[in-house]
């Protein structure tokens with residue numbers, strides 16, 4: 001490469017890497033996988049070495065890639081929070097071992113730990129209490145996110161008596177378990193929000209939220225792996241891990257003390273396979289020299305310690321053949337393309353299908369019939385096509401063209417402005433939509449009807465027993481015919497009918513969620529019920545009224561309006577009402593304790609040390625105070641905790657509404 005070319009390439013790489021760092025660390029929405037990113041960084045390192053005259057002192061090769069943000073208080077790290085050198089190859093790991101040996105001789109041990117795929121967090125404890133939690137940021141300073149971290153159960157807020165120093169810092173990884181990730185991401189999709197690509201991004205997006213009560217709803221977990229004290233308390237890293245565990249910190253039990261690199265390699269190989277059995281993602285193994293004085297001898301580079309290295313697992317990728325593209329119709333009518341693949345073994349399971357998301361994705365891949373494609377599992381649960389191998393494309397292969405009609409009912413598909421998905425508009429006559437809606441209604445998260453499963457719904461539809469949700473409630477009239485079908489035993493028919501009868505008691509919010517209105521997920525349904533109380537009010541709510549409710553934006557409001565604009569929907573709701581389903585918010589039985597808050601109204605915002613928001617709400621209502629849902633001049637007080645939303649704060653100040661603490665609220669009751 002000529003110097004001119006090198007200069008140009010370095011400049012392009014700097015810009016590209018900077019953008020990826022921003023997408024990854026700030027937006028938590030990367031557009032390239034880690035392996036691809038690390039290749040770019042490697043290329044830059046090599047070019048800077050070859051052409052040092054063009055190396056930017058500010059290059060991402062010289063510092064940690066994260067950022068600090070304006071939304072949080074910036075805190076300087078007492079000890080810089082560095083990155084780790086990483087490698088994907090065994091040879092480079094052996095080279096690392098040689099470098100260590102050269103510097104400190106043969107007499108040393110390694111600690112091998114799982115490399116948890118989350119974000120690192122620095123926790124400061126004073127007198128046994130969690131005083132501060134700070135993100136890595138740019139390595140020198142980070143964002144203080146203490147209220148958010150307080151919502152993580154595994155992180156002790158207060159330690160029991162113990163022999164820990166008065167002041168110390170402990171570092172570890174905050175992450176999200178795969179199960180929670182799947183559940184919450186599903187909820188995001190239901191609410192029409194952009195899903196996160198993997199648990200790491202979800203965890204990192206969560207820690208940066210402004211509203212800690214929102215953070216509390218997204219379960220995060222943690223493992224600790226570094227202890228920092230002013231005076232050295234231990235001789236080795238291994239000892240420190242045992243100690244912090246005894247102090248009450250979560251320490252991962254799979255860490256291992258290894259006497260040489262052969263043992264390290266065995267540990268790596270074991271976990272490369274076994275990682276799929278863990279309940280959380282790991283992206284590699286961290287190898288650390290155990291002895292502190294040997295660590296000191298080895299020292300640091302600008303970006304990472306010389307006494308540790310991360311061996312990263314490659315997200316396993318395989319090449320296979322695209323057999324065909326089929327289309328699935330969801331309950332909302334969204335038509336999703338799915339790639340059918342020649343079965344291939346990937347990350348421990350046989351993969352036959354991969355998601356293609358939407359028409360844009362097919363265009364991005366420039367997918368042709370019979371293409372040879374690369375499939376990856378990565379953090380995502382459903383495998384994904386990463387790219388096509390153009391060398392193997394058959395010369396006469398036709399491009400894949402997204403279909404224009406519904407695969408189930410033949411109706412011409414529609415695409416709404418600004419949306420990637422195509423929809424089948426025939427919601428009254430398109431079988432997968434009809435069945436999907438009923439399956440959604442009986443789902444565990446909605447009406448949770450015992451004795452009824454997806455398959456039974458499908459059968460009952462195929463046999464002509466049910467077409468609408470409301471038909472479930474007249475099913476008992478057909479119990480003799482059901483018996484004649486020979487598909488169900490008497491007992492299971494009775495179970496099913498009992499389950500359906502019982503579901504009439506399910507609260508309004510479950511019914512509303514069960515109706516399957518687009519973008520009305522569980523949380524939104526709950527907010528709507530809290531705000532409007534009855535279906536009658538919700539049904540006639542205008543756009544302006546809808547968007548005053550908490551968490552209801554324009555898109556949700558429009559979807560609700562559209563839903564109630566449809567006579568069929570209104571008729572169906574009437575039928576359900578006549579069957580006795582709940583369409584009015586449950587009034588909690590109130591145990592009135594005093595009249596001390598009569599005539600006063602409150603909003604509770606933020607997170608509280610000693611109370612949940614629901615507890616405070618109960619206290620207010622038990623003393624005859626009122627809870628309002630939005631800030632207006634009618635509001636008497638805001639009970640404010642940590643991390644109140646900035647918009648709320650601003651509005652309260654503008655309207656001169658006093659903000660009181662939970663303590664001040666309780667004082668009102670003692671007067």
Ligand SMILES: NC(=O)c1ccc[n+]([C@@H]2O[C@H](COP(=O)([O-])OP(=O)(O)OC[C@H]3O[C@@H](n4cnc5c(N)ncnc54)[C@H](O)[C@@H]3O)[C@@H](O)[C@H]2O)c1
Pocket residue numbers: 020021023024025030031032033034035037038064065082083084086113114115116117118119120121136172173225286310
């Ligand atoms: N895809 C993208 O767009 C993109 C952009 C930027 C960075 N990245 C990826 O992020 C990585 C760089 O980020 P990085 O600087 O945080 O490095 P890193 O994630 O590779 O390694 C350092 C981090 O590992 C974590 N860690 C997990 N378990 C640990 C343990 N047991 N002991 C010590 N540390 C442990 C810590 O958080 C530490 O900060 C690269 O692998 C890169 O591929 C990707």
Ligand SMILES: [Zn+2]
Pocket residue numbers: 329406407408409410411424425426430431
């Ligand atoms: Zn259709």
